[in-house]
Structures are given as structure tokens and as C-alpha cells.
Amino acid sequence: xxxxxxxxxxxxxxxxxxxxxxxxxxxxxxxxxxxxxxxxxxxxxxxxxxxxxxxxxxxxxxxxxxxxxxxxxxxxxxxxxxxxxxxxxxxxxxxxxxxxxxxxxxxxxxxxxxxxxxxxxxxxxxxxxxxxxxxxxxxxxxxxxxxxxxxxxxxxxxxxxxxxxxxxxxxxxxxxxxxxxxxxxxxxxxxxxxxxxxxxxxxxxxxxxxxxxxxxxxxxxxxxxxxxxxxxxxxxxxxxxxxxxxxxxxxxxxxxxxxxxxxxxxxxxxxxxxxxxxxxxxxxxxxxxxxxxxxxxxxxxxxxxxxxxxxxxxxxxxxxxxxxxxxxxxxxxxxxxxxxxxxxxxxxxxxxxxxxxxxxxxxxxxxxxxxxxxxxxxxxxxxxxxxxxxxxxxxxxxxxxxxxxxxxxxxxxxxxxxxxxxxxxxxxxxxxxxxxxxxxxxxxxxxxxxxxxxxxxxxxxxxxxxxxxxxxxxxxxxxxxxxxxxxxxxxxxxxxxxxxxxxxxxxxxxxxxxxxxxxxxxxxxxxxxxxxxxxxxxxxxxxxxxxxxxxxxxxxxxxxxxxxxxxxxxxxxxxxxxxxxxxxxxxxxxxxxxxxxxxxxxx
Amino acid sequence: xxxxxxxxxxxxxxxxxxxxxxxxxxxxxxxxxxxxxxxxxxxxxxxxxxxxxxxxxxxxxxxxxxxxxxxxxxxxxxxxxxxx
Numbered sequence: 024x025x026x027x028x029x030x031x032x033x034x035x036x037x038x039x040x041x042x043x044x045x046x047x048x049x050x051x052x053x054x055x056x057x058x059x060x061x062x063x064x065x066x067x068x069x070x071x072x073x074x075x076x077x078x079x080x081x082x083x084x085x086x087x088x089x090x091x092x093x094x095x096x097x098x099x100x101x102x103x104x105x106x107x108x109x110x111x112x113x114x115x116x117x118x119x120x121x122x123x124x125x126x127x128x129x130x131x132x133x134x135x136x137x138x139x140x141x142x143x144x145x146x147x148x149x150x151x152x153x154x155x156x157x158x159x160x161x162x163x164x165x166x167x168x169x170x171x172x173x174x175x176x177x178x179x180x181x182x183x184x185x186x187x188x189x190x191x192x193x194x195x196x197x198x199x200x201x202x203x204x205x206x207x208x209x210x211x212x213x214x215x216x217x218x219x220x221x222x223x224x225x226x227x228x229x230x231x232x233x234x235x236x237x238x239x240x241x242x243x244x245x246x247x248x249x250x251x252x253x254x255x256x257x258x259x260x261x262x263x264x265x266x267x268x269x270x271x272x273x274x275x276x277x278x279x280x281x282x283x284x285x286x287x288x289x290x291x292x293x294x295x296x297x298x299x300x301x302x303x304x305x306x307x308x309x310x311x312x313x314x315x316x317x318x319x320x321x322x323x324x325x326x327x328x329x330x331x332x333x334x335x336x337x338x339x340x341x342x343x344x345x346x347x348x349x350x351x352x353x354x355x356x357x358x359x360x361x362x363x364x365x366x367x368x369x370x371x372x373x374x375x376x377x378x379x380x381x382x383x384x385x386x387x388x389x390x391x392x393x394x395x396x397x398x399x400x401x402x403x404x405x406x407x408x409x410x411x412x413x414x415x416x417x418x419x420x421x422x423x424x425x426x427x428x429x430x431x432x433x434x435x436x437x438x439x440x441x442x443x444x445x446x447x448x449x450x451x452x453x454x455x456x457x458x459x460x461x462x463x464x465x466x467x468x469x470x471x472x473x474x475x476x477x478x479x480x481x482x483x484x485x486x487x488x489x490x491x492x493x494x495x496x497x498x499x500x501x502x503x504x505x506x507x508x509x510x511x512x513x514x515x516x517x518x519x520x521x522x523x524x525x526x527x528x529x530x531x532x533x534x535x536x537x538x539x540x541x542x543x544x545x546x547x548x549x550x551x552x553x554x555x556x557x558x559x560x561x562x563x564x565x566x567x568x569x570x571x572x573x574x575x576x577x578x579x580x581x582x583x584x585x586x587x588x589x590x591x592x593x594x595x596x597x598x599x600x601x602x603x604x605x606x607x608x609x610x611x612x613x614x615x616x617x618x619x620x621x622x623x624x625x626x
Numbered sequence: 627x628x629x630x631x632x633x634x635x636x637x638x639x640x641x642x643x644x645x646x647x648x649x650x651x652x653x654x655x656x657x658x659x660x661x662x663x664x665x666x667x668x669x670x671x672x673x674x675x676x677x678x679x680x681x682x683x684x685x686x687x688x689x690x691x692x693x694x695x696x697x698x699x700x701x702x703x704x705x706x707x708x709x710x
Contacts, residue, residue: 089680094661094676094679094680096680097657097676097679097680098679100679100680100683100684101653101657101679101683101684104683104684104687105649105653105683105687107687107691108645108649108687108690108691108694109649111691111694111695112642112645112646112691112694113642116698230681231670233671233672233680233681234669234670234671234672234677235670235671236671243670243671243672244671245671245672245673245676246671261665261673261676262661262662262665262673262676268658268659271658272654272658272659275653275654275657275658276654279653297709298709299695299699299702299708299709302691302694302695302698302699303691303692303695305691306688306691306692306695309687309688309691310688313684313685313687313688316684317681317684317685320680320681610631613631613634613635613638614631614634614707615702615707615708615709616707616708616709616710617709
């Protein structure tokens with residue numbers, strides 16, 4: 024069957040499956056719409072959390088960035104898994120004991136103030152919208168390739184589908200749909216990786232293949248990759264740092280605590296049957312996440328290798344001289360996948376030295392030695408630009424795998440993006456309709472009115488994030504990292520202090536959240552534009568890019584969190600203690616016995 | 627033995643600190659701060675520091691969560707605060 028037809032078929036089938044499940048388990052009441060009753064098994068919940076969690080950033084974007092960053096890409100791997108340890112120990116069991124539906128509800132009750140809950144809603148919406156912008160970028164890439172259109176058209180199509188999808192579901196529909204999506208996306212991710220690992224190392228397990236010898240050679244794959252990328256002027260694969268060691272440290276920290284502060288993930292732990300299950304649920308979620316996350320570094324490294332093998336055939340497996348003229352691939356003989364991706368505008372070739380061949384290298388390499396070699400080879404600048412976000416989707420095409428594998432990856436990418444977008448939209452709609460409108464402005468709103476308000480807020484969120492996704496502030500994973508920074512600097516510290524500091528009062532918590540948010544957004548907007556609108560950056564004002572010890576805006580959330588904690592404790596010291604009953608409440612939350620089952624009742 | 631709420635909370639915090647120390651050592655320690663030193667050692671074709679950053683820390687995180695969940699269950703029963 025022709026490739027395009029196969030893609031339509033596989034993507035169509037997977038969609039039919041999700042829609043079927045969503046329809047079959049459609050949400051009836053508001054409580055079902057948000058939390059799916061109390062009866063989701065930890066393993067199921069773990070799988071659904073994993074699907075919720077692994078978004079376009081994990082599936083489509085991350086391995087591409089690792090492919091470019093090498094060792095430094097480990098910050099995504101450690102950051103987006105290590106947060107689960109924090110979540111399992113510091114938040115999940117206590118939030119479960121507290122027995123509420125949403126994060127703003129917890130913050131509103133614990134800090135005995137509707138204003139605190141409103142501030143939490145503000146932080147939640149900022150983080151979630153930023154996150155969805157990243158998803159839209161990813162969806163745009165996937166649809167662009169899948170329909171053979173530009174990436175902007177891909178974003179419009181994605182907006183429509185996400186809208187239909189989120190508005191008709193509800194959490195209960197989503198939980199079971201997400202189990203199905205997890206299965207689709209994990210097969211889509213691992214099958215091509217197994218094929219490629221076999222091709223390059225003869226070992227079917229990518230986790231072991233990455234540490235094995237290159238097929239027919241006595242040298243390990245990573246050592247060969249190190250050698251080839253250095254010859255092309257890129258940083259050495261196994262040691263390349265993202266800016267500096269400090270930046271990597273802070274970036275990883277920011278992603279970890281952001282993981283533990285993201286509302287759509289936390290919401291999952293309100294729905295497990297018991298405190299005990301809340302602890303192990305996080306473990307199960309991480310098991311399912313780890314299957315993808317330990318495969319991703321192999322995908323990244325092997326994609327880099329295969330890309331180089333494509334444009335400079337013979338260099339990797341036959342050890343040919345990389346600088347020889349005949350080594351570079353002739354443009355007219357380029358493989359079909361390049362032609363397909365050129366249509367999306369995400370892969371571009373420009374023949375700078377007019378030899379009709381493709382030279383792919385880092386023309387900004389600092390070493391004069393290398394620059395001389397490039398000049399001697401007659402290279403006049405890098406001629407191929409490959410958007411990092413296409414690497415995973417193009418990976419099976421680059422490795423010349425069968426059509427059904429390519430189709431499966433397209434379906435998996437869409438599953439990942441849609442499931443997370445839906446989960447986030449659910450968190451936004453719950454925050455607006457339940458916490459803001461019902462909780463603060465209009466307590467007598469009918470259940471029907473509440474559902475309607477939720478759906479309208481979803482529609483607005485999709486429109487805003489789709490619009491900003493057209494000119495995204497970075498690659499999908501980079502944009503999503505910004506969202507983590509915002510969650511890390513606002514919600515995580517507030518929730519944590521709510522549980523671990525009995526004396527933390529509402530003034531402290533609010534001041535902390537607001538200052539964490541302000542500091543982080545100020546730094547991020549300076550680099551990425553005010554509300555991510557292009558052309559409104561104000562780098563001059565803060566003294567050039569990354570002025571704070573070379574820390575990049577994606578990594579700044581950890582600093583924002585420090586500010587949050589510091590301000591909260593300072594303000595707490597100057598204002599009255601929380602009332603007696605709140606201190607008792609905290610003591611109650613710390614003990615598992617007497618956990619309330621989450622019922623349909625609204626507090 | 628002291629079975630008060632305070633003693634329970636102290637035991638909980640003690641377990642938390644142990645887990646956090648290991649969590650920090652494998653990721654920020656072995657994966658970042660000491661990565662270049664560890665890269666001298668090889669695990670198959672993997673330099674060890676690189677392995678911790680790209681593989682090892684994830685495996686340890688999983689083990690940590692389940693170990694924590696089990697230990698915490700033990701503490702709950704010891705202080706008789708487990709769910710009925």
C-alpha cells in the first residue's frame with residue numbers, strides 16, 4: 024500500500040478507537056466530568072497519567088533535542104522523570120487525603136482565602152496555556168507531515184481536532200481513552216527504535232543498543248558518534264553541555280519541581296481510591312513513562328547517526344573520509360523522505376557552494392583546525408537545516424523502515440499531543456468554571472451552567488494557544504519547559520508549604536506565588552516576548568540574553584521557586600499565624616487514616 | 627515507644643530525607659556534578675556519567691518510589707495510622 028494511504032488508515036483507526044471509547048463512557052455529572060469517580064486502579068491510573076504526561080514534547084520533540092544536544096539533553100530525561108519522586112513523596116498522598124478535586128481548591132481551603140484560590144487559578148492558567156502552545160507546535164508538525172501541508176495549516180487543523188476532542192470528553196471519557204492512547208503511543212515509539220537499534224548494533228533493546236558496539240565494528244556506537252560529530256564541528260556527543268553545568272543543574276531542577284506542580288498531573292492523584300494507592304500510582308506512572316524515556320536517548324543518538332549516514336553515506340559504517348567531495352550526498356539523489364519534509368518547510372536545503380551536494384555540519388565551530396578542514400573541503404557553510412521537532416516523526420523514514428511503522432509513528436505523535444492537550448484543557452476548564460466562577464463570582468450557578476462555562480473556557484484556551492503556537496517561542500519541548508518553569512515557581516512551593524509548614528499563612532502563600540510568577544515571567548518574557556508575542560522582547564533592559572549567571576529562560580523556574588519560598592517565609596514572619604482550625608487541618612492531612620472517598624459532593 | 631502524631635511525622639520526614647538524598651545523588655550528583663569524573667569508567671559502551679544522565683537515574687527513581695511506598699506503609703502500620 025502507498026505510504027500516504029497507510030498513514031490515513033492507521034491514524035483514522037486510532038482516532039475511531041479514542042472517539043468510540045470517549046462516546047461509550049461519556050461523562051454525565053460534573054464530578055464525573057472532572058474526576059471520573061473514585062474507582063480507578065493504580066495501574067490503570069498510572070497508564071492514563073503516563074499518556075496525560077507524555078505530550079508532543081516527550082514524543083515528538085524531546086529525542087530531536089537530545090539528538091542535537093547530546094549529553095545535555097539528559098536534563099529533559101532526568102527532569103521529567105525525577106519530578107515523580109517528589110510528587111509521590113511530597114504531594115500526592117497528602118492531596119489525596121485532603122480529598123478535593125483541583126489544585127486551586129486545595130490552596131483556597133488550606134490558605135482559608137478565596138483570593139489565594141484566585142491567585143492559584145491565575146498561575147494554573149498561565150502554566151497550562153504555555154504548555155498547550157508547545158502541544159500546538161507539535162500537533163502542527165505532525166499534521167503538516169501527515170496531510171502534506173505547511174506547519175501553520177497543521178496548527179489550524181490541530182486546533183479543530185483538539186477542540187472537538189476535549190469538549191465532548193470529560194475526565195472519565197479521557198481516563199479510558201488515555202489508556203488506549205498510551206498503548207498506541209508506546210508501540211509507536213518503541214517499534215521503530217527496536218528496528219533501528221537492530222540495524223545499527225544488532226541489539227534489539229534500544230536501552231542496551233545505545234551502549235553496544237556498532238555493527239561490524241570494534242568501536243561502540245557512542246564512541247563512533249562522538250568522533251563523527253566532532254569532525255563535523257558539533258559538540259562531542261557524550262559530554263556536550265547546554266550552556267554550562269550550572270544551567271543544566273538549574274534546568275533539571277526546574278523541570279523536576281515543575282512536574283510536581285503541574286495541575287493536570289496532580290489532578291490525577293485526587294482520583295485514586297486511597298492514600299496508599301496515591302503513593303504507588305506515581306510509581307506506576309513512572310514505570311510506564313520510563314519505557315519511553317529510556318528509549319528516547321537511543322532514538323536521539325541513532326537519529327543523529329542516521330541523519331549523518333544519509334547526507335554523508337559511508338562515513339559511519341565504511342569509515343570513509345568525511346571531508347572527501349564524493350562523500351557528500353548529491354541533492355538530486357536525496358531520499359524521498361527529504362522531499363516529503365521539504366514540503367512542510369521544516370527541512371531546508373540551500374546549495375551555498377554550488378556543488379549540487381549536501382553539506383551538513385556546524386559552520387560556527389570554534390576550532391581553527393576544523394575551519395581549515397572545512398575550507399579545504401570546499402564547504403561554504405551548512406546547507407541543510409533540520410527542525411529538531413521533525414526528528415522523531417522522520418526517524419523511521421530516515422532509517423527506511425516499512426510504511427506501517429511510519430504510519431504508526433504519526434498516529435502515536437498525534438495521540439501524545441491530543442491526550443495532553445485534553446488533560447490540560449480539563450484542568451483549565453475546572454479552574455475557571457469550578458474554582459473561579461462557582462467558587463468566587465457566582466456560587467449559585469447551575470450544574471449545567473458550570474459545564475457550559477468550562478467548555479467556553481476550553482474553547483478560548485485553544486484559540487489563544489493555537490494563535491501563539493503559529494509563532495511558537497521555541498521548539499515544542501522548549502516551550503513546554505517554560506510551562507514547567509511557571510508551575511515550578513508558583514504552584515509547587517505553595518502546595519508544599521501548605522503541607523509541610525503548619526504555620527504558613529495566606530499572606531505568605533499569596534505573596535510567594537505572585538512574586539514567583541512575576542520574577543519568572545519577567546525573565547521569560549524578556550527573551551520570548553510579552554505573552555510570547557514576537558517583537559516585544561526586551562533583552563536590552565536586562566542586559567542581553569541569559570544575564571542571570573548564564574541561566575536560560577527555560578531553566579529559570581527553579582530560581583523563581585527560590586524567590587517564592589523566600590518571599591513566602593519573609594511575609595509569613597510579619598503577618599498573623601493561620602487560625603487554629605487550619606493548623607489542625609494540616610495535622611489531619613499528614614495522617615492517612617480517615618481518608619475521604621472522593622464523592623460527587625462539592626465543598 | 628512514642629506513638630504520637632509528632633513521632634509519626636518525624637519518622638515520615640526521616641524517610642523523606644533518605645529518599646531525597648539518594649534522588650539528589652543519582653541525578654544531580656552522578657548525572658551532572660560528577661559526570662565528567664565518572665565518564666572515565668565505562669559500562670559497556672556507555673561512559674558512566676552519561677549513562678546516569680540518560681538511563682541510570684530513571685531506573686533509580688522508579689525503585690525509589692516503590693521502596694518509599696513500601697516503607698511508608700510500614701511506618702503507617704507501626705504508628706497505627708494506616709487506612710482501615
